[in-house]
Amino acid sequence: MQETLTAHFATVLPLSVIALRLVVALLLGAVLGLEREWRERPAGLRTHILVSIASATFALIAIELVNQPEFSSDALRTDPLRLVEAITGGVAFLAAGFIVFFKGEVHGVTTGAGMWLAAAIGLAAGLGLFSIAALATFLGILTLTLIRRFEFWFDLKEKSHRGPEKQSGSGDQA
Secondary structure, three states: OHHHHHHHHHHOOOHHHHHHHHHHHHHHHHOOOHHHHHHOOOOOOOHHHHHHHHHHHHHEEEEHOOOOOHHHHOOOOOOOOOHHHHHHHHHHHHHHHEEEEEEOEEEEEEHHHHHHHHHHHHHHHOOOOOOOOOOOHHHHHHHHHHHHHHHHHOOOOOOOOOOOOOOOOOOOOO
């Protein structure tokens, strides 16, 4: 009985490696999510963390699947790039939900792109490519913070994206 249970829970990767990869995905996804949370965007900390962990989980599942004896025959071939395609397609659907056209302006594109990046970071962490995951996180946060200041410095963007502020004394008070 114990051997049967052990066999069903056995993985190719040690549990410590799986845990490390998922925690790295969580932490690096959180870095991007914190910046989005700070900017008061709809997809913030929890959303970015979940996307990153989900991508890492899919990557780990793919690693485990290609090493399962059931899938080792020549009759069944696996293509790891299908994993990337599936994640990008799923995240594209999720990210598109944040992009809206309102009063002649497009909003949420950066949030959608951040979700896409969180998925890539999670995928890299899940595959154990920590240097790629960390560098992508660094470049993502650099883009979200320093490039934003650059845009403001050259008047490429408005200073506030939180909507119009209510003017006092406008006479429209109920």
